[in-house]
Amino acid sequence: MRRIISILLENEAGALSRVIGLFAQRNYNIESLTVAPTDDVSLSRLTLTTSASDVEVEQITKQLNKLIEVVKLADLTDGEHVERELMLLKVKASGAQRAEVKRVADIFRGQIIDVTASTYAIQLSGTTEKLDAFINALSESVVLEVVRTGVTGLSRGEKVLAL
Amino acid sequence: MKNDLKTASKSELEQLSGGDMLVRSLQAEGVEYVFGYPGGAVLHIYDALFRQDVIKHFLVRHEQAATHMADGYARATGRPGVVLVTSGPGATNAITGIATAYMDSIPMVVISGQVQSHLIGTDSFQETDMVGISRPIVKHSFLVKRAVDIPETIKKAFYLANSGRPGPVVVDIPKDITNPADLHPFEHPEAVSIRSYNPVTRGHSGQIKKAVTMLLAAERPMIYSGGGVIQGEGSGLLTALVKRLGYPITSTLMGLGAFPSTDPQFLGMLGMHGTVEANNAMHHCDVLLAVGARFDDRVTNTISKFCPYAKIVHIDVDPTSISKNVAVDVPIVGPVISVLTEMLGLIDLETKAQGEHNAKHLADWWAQIEGWRGQDCLAYESDANVIKPQQAVQAVYQATGGGAYVSSDVGQHQMFAALYYPFDWPRQWINSGGLGTMGFGLPAAMGVQVAFPDAQVVCITGEGSIQMNIQELSTCRQYELPVKIININNRALGMVRQWQDMQYEGRHSHSYMDSIPDFKALAEAYGHVGIKITKPEELLPGLEAAFALKDQLVFVDIEVDPNEHVYPMHVAPNGSMRDMWLKKGIRT
Numbered sequence A: 001m002r003r004i005i006s007i008l009l010e011n012e013a014g015a016l017s018r019v020i021g022l023f024a025q026r027n028y029n030i031e032s033l034t035v036a037p038t039d040d041v042s043l044s045r046l047t048l049t050t051s052a053s054d055v056e057v058e059q060i061t062k063q064l065n066k067l068i069e070v071v072k073l074a075d076l077t078d079g080e081h082v083e084r085e086l087m088l089l090k091v092k093a094s095g096a097q098r099a100e101v102k103r104v105a106d107i108f109r110g111q112i113i114d115v116t117a118s119t120y121a122i123q124l125s126g127t128t129e130k131l132d133a134f135i136n137a138l139s140e141s142v143v144l145e146v147v148r149t150g151v152t153g154l155s156r157g158e159k160v161l162a163l
Numbered sequence B: 001m002k003n004d005l006k007t008a009s010k011s012e013l014e015q016l017s018g019g020d021m022l023v024r025s026l027q028a029e030g031v032e033y034v035f036g037y038p039g040g041a042v043l044h045i046y047d048a049l050f051r052q053d054v055i056k057h058f059l060v061r062h063e064q065a066a067t068h069m070a071d072g073y074a075r076a077t078g079r080p081g082v083v084l085v086t087s088g089p090g091a092t093n094a095i096t097g098i099a100t101a102y103m104d105s106i107p108m109v110v111i112s113g114q115v116q117s118h119l120i121g122t123d124s125f126q127e128t129d130m131v132g133i134s135r136p137i138v139k140h141s142f143l144v145k146r147a148v149d150i151p152e153t154i155k156k157a158f159y160l161a162n163s164g165r166p167g168p169v170v171v172d173i174p175k176d177i178t179n180p181a182d183l184h185p186f187e188h189p190e191a192v193s194i195r196s197y198n199p200v201t202r203g204h205s206g207q208i209k210k211a212v213t214m215l216l217a218a219e220r221p222m223i224y225s226g227g228g229v230i231q232g233e234g235s236g237l238l239t240a241l242v243k244r245l246g247y248p249i250t251s252t253l254m255g256l257g258a259f260p261s262t263d264p265q266f267l268g269m270l271g272m273h274g275t276v277e278a279n280n281a282m283h284h285c286d287v288l289l290a291v292g293a294r295f296d297d298r299v300t301n302t303i304s305k306f307c308p309y310a311k312i313v314h315i316d317v318d319p320t321s322i323s324k325n326v327a328v329d330v331p332i333v334g335p336v337i338s339v340l341t342e343m344l345g346l347i348d349l350e351t352k353a354q355g356e357h358n359a360k361h362l363a364d365w366w367a368q369i370e371g372w373r374g375q376d377c378l379a380y381e382s383d384a385n386v387i388k389p390q391q392a393v394q395a396v397y398q399a400t401g402g403g404a405y406v407s408s409d410v411g412q413h414q415m416f417a418a419l420y421y422p423f424d425w426p427r428q429w430i431n432s433g434g435l436g437t438m439g440f441g442l443p444a445a446m447g448v449q450v451a452f453p454d455a456q457v458v459c460i461t462g463e464g465s466i467q468m469n470i471q472e473l474s475t476c477r478q479y480e481l482p483v484k485i486i487n488i489n490n491r492a493l494g495m496v497r498q499w500q501d502m503q504y505e506g507r508h509s510h511s512y513m514d515s516i517p518d519f520k521a522l523a524e525a526y527g528h529v530g531i532k533i534t535k536p537e538e539l540l541p542g543l544e545a546a547f548a549l550k551d552q553l554v555f556v557d558i559e560v561d562p563n564e565h566v567y568p569m570h571v572a573p574n575g576s577m578r579d580m581w582l583k584k585g586i587r588t
């Protein structure tokens, strides 16, 4: 099952490599990873997705917690949560495709953020499934380049992951 | 006003170089000994060591030996061992010893020199990314960026190495940081706290209560103790608990000595080379109490067949150990001392309220166990003309009166030592269990001898293993370390050969050596005493003569039967705990 693990990490050199190294060393997989500093400059927030059974994810979270630089973590998939991923695409936009691509982007609430005579750059955010669906809705021949940030998220309601 | 005072005292602080700060910080941590080897990146530190006389430095002949010496010191004393090596090859040579300490949760602080800060990342001379290379085998590591950070970093390194589940910590220090020309105010912090690191201080009371109820209701109870009991200083409490309950107990290779091996409640070691009684009692028990043990694959045999009838209670200070390999019913995360203390209190209360538990069941269970014990699985056939390795270990026991610290290397001799030398106190048995590092035995024994100069320290080794760090005979000469080396010489990489006999139809692919040195002459060349023993009747007198030479290192080379196997041995693959080979071709 896919899990979203959200981690508060000391914002120190080498901390990220310990997290990544743990996954490699213990044969866990990482499907996506996103990391950036937070409002507290001493902390980074890292969100990763992995697919693991309940037993495996228990080991993964315990092993992560054991890393000295991991301050706090939560498995967002444990409870209700919101998640988003940001995607930028460069697509062919010439001739008849130009209007069609714009129409599909509108349906998915994508924004065109750069325009040339023959291409569009489109920005789209949403769940992983929504982004996948958008790519599928475009014909393969128009997609030139895709870049995705990986999943990030928050738990819903009062629960917070903070110091 | 307050601020003024603070600035005033700051300026009165002693001004020291990074190198001097490091040495002063080590002194402040109570470090007595450093094991190391110099080189370019640590010359400033070595100069600082030269200008003081609080810490004694031991110069090894290979950095791997420095780590094992520090490790042996730590295993024998419970205090962190300290290692100092240079950058590049010095650091990489230390890796095997760091991994050895990591696998067995041994507290160690390894200080490695690094190239100058501005050269990092340029493939400069003797540059290695030590923090990167050691990352999977350390509890934590630091790269020091400023000299003023040294005292706090060292404080943190010792705190981390020696608290919670202990382990090695690497502190990598670029050469410019220790430059004697740059002076900084020195202030050693009294204490440190790390916000993301809070080892548990006691177990969950509800869980402990559940565990006690389960233990007292058991019909076929079994206790399985591991290295964590020794590391956590829980031996006395564990012994009290086992005596109080009258239950049988077994131990992992790492836990030997936590409960006295000569006590009748002790069933011997369990696992791959465990005794028939220990492995059978594990298989048939209905409640298992695991203390400071981690259900290693060398213990469990096939996981799906492990302890099929048992409810399992597991006490460990490290939450990741719980349900990692075997799902347990009552996990208790906490230090053994506090958990066992609480358990003992509850046991007294509950038994007072309910009367003694299950005396009849327990008697039946013991009768069944005595039946297994009666098979005498450690019996071997002796021979008038050739020394059996088991017999050699038993003679060492006799000659030392059971009172020696015993280190071992890895192989058949290690298993014979574990099975035929009963250990009665914690920290008596010094052994690389997790990594299984050949070459560990001699330097580890040297570390023990450093800690206890007057103690009898024995290294039980094989002709294969001893050659992996034989150069340390020179270090022993320099510091007059009177270790007794017992070389169980079977002219073979015996353990490899045993597997080849059992699983590869006797094809001995590279498990023998054609030119084994004359160890007696070799020991003499290093300035020590060498004795060669070949006949059974020479065994005990020879060993007694060796141990009588209290102040000298004696290398006792014992020619033993090369065809002996270690038994019992788990049947694998797909065997359970109770499936064992008992002799060549005979199994349970």
Ligand SMILES: Cc1ncc(C[n+]2csc(CCOP(=O)(O)OP(=O)(O)O)c2C)c(N)n1
Residues within 6 Å of the ligand: B409, B410, B411, B412, B413, B414, B436, B437, B438, B439, B461, B462, B463, B464, B465, B466, B488, B490, B492, B493, B494, B495, B496
């Ligand atoms: C550094 C290292 N290399 C290889 C091994 C694999 N190994 C385990 S036991 C053994 C043979 C050891 O031979 P010896 O020291 O003579 O002991 P014996 O088994 O003969 O008693 C080997 C090669 C190891 N444990 N450590």
Ligand SMILES: [Mg+2]
Residues within 6 Å of the ligand: B411, B462, B463, B464, B488, B489, B490, B491, B492, B493, B494
């Ligand atoms: Mg051998």
